[in-house]
Amino acid sequence: MAQNLNYTSPSVQFSATINTNVVTKDRQNYINVLGINELxxxxxxxxxxxxxxxNNVVEPHYHQNAAELVYCISGAAVVSIFNPFTKQFMHFSIAPGQVANVPQGWWHYEVATTDQTHLLAIFNSPTPDVILGSDLLKFTPANIMAHTYCMNENQWQKTINPVQPTMFIGPPKDCGNRPDPQNAIRYYQQPYYQPPYGS
Structure with a gap:
């Protein structure tokens, strides 16, 4: 039961329209959000x-307060999850009726492998927090990144300059420098891939 909610109040909501809070890239790439603020x-x-x-991607991210179950309704996608215990990525191809589970706090992303892919991500939190890769790249001071990884600070700034904070769905609409957009997903078309430990 939702905490401190007066179920006799006229403001109590038992149904909602799912497209009132939308994160949009374009007409084919968008996310409807349903959390406690909407219901x-x-x-x-x-x-x-x-x-x-x-070839569109829900950008790399993690949820520090929620696990996520990704269910494929239509189309197909690869769900990639970084296992912090083995230090390896696992890649799961999902098609309609299939799911991939992302434990709480694990770095992950999803890549659509066909047009008209429809996924449902279900969380065990009424408001899942999210830490996005674009925000980490954009807001970590360039001098810290350069110093930490023994890089040239100007080169780091030039490299991340095109990154827009809080992207959610990538690549950007104006991205024209990808010679082969299939490279991001070609290797992971098989149903399950996990590299040998230690490779």
């Missing part, structure tokens, strides 16, 4: 209704 009776559950065209 105040939710209790330890929320979801993202994700629509992607081929």
């Amino acid at each position: 105040n009776t939710l209790d330890n559950v929320s979801l993202l209704d994700i629509f992607l065209s081929s």
